Amino acid sequence: DADVTQTPRNRITKTGKRIMLECSQTKGHDRMYWYRQDPGLGLRLIYYSFDVKDINKGEISDGYSVSRQAQAKFSLSLESAIPNQTALYFCATSDSRWGNTEAFFGQGTRLTVV
Amino acid sequence: GQNIDQPTEMTATEGAIVQINCTYQTSGFNGLFWYQQHAGEAPTFLSYNVLDGLEEKGRFSSFLSRSKGYSYLLLKELQMKDSASYLCAVRDRGGNTPLVFGKGTRLSVIA
Secondary structure, eight states, rough: OOSSSOOEEEEEETTTOOOOEEEEEOOSSSSSEEEETTTTEEEEEEEESSSTOEEEEEETTTEEEEEEETEEEEEEEEESOGGGOEEEEEEEEEEEEGGGGGOOOOOEEEEEEE | OEEEEEOOOOEEETTOOOEEEEEEOOOOOOOEEEEEEEETTTTTEEEEEESEEEETTEEEEEEEETTTTEEEEEEOOOGGOOOEEEEEEEEEEESSSSOEOOOOEEEEOOO
């Protein structure tokens, strides 16, 4: 089983709909992140959380919101989806207890807004 | 602002050596990371440099020069399965803050 699990893996939704992408982890990490990836643009940070109740905006937070319901769960919502939010979304985690550590990524959610 | 540059695409021959460069201009520096990403899959961690010099890990090595804002990833004895995108990422602050990624280099390994 994956340590960082994203659901759904694929989703097609209509413009204007609200949609939630979920991320859960069994790694016991405190830090969680949401990135989106677009061809030619690389991975861009949407939101991040250092712990439960801590939420921080990233580079491209407009049109998105997040919730850190528990240390293991971090969900991303699109309040009113628009076609330019079509992208591959990745959740990632890292552990601050051991200093400067790498981020671990989930399998990704491919979102299409029509 | 943050700027991380890598070549968009590279092609190399099976069995050869390839070097993928990354230059960065960031507000701070607290480590440089390389990731491998196969098409449609999650990025996976390859290497980490925080001090100047070379880090070797099997067929993969990564080099850092902080004074030049420069790193490279060296892949030896290329295999077809090394065809993937390679992502350079910088942590610009302490405290395990989010990584800032370059746009990635798509490597094609040909026979």
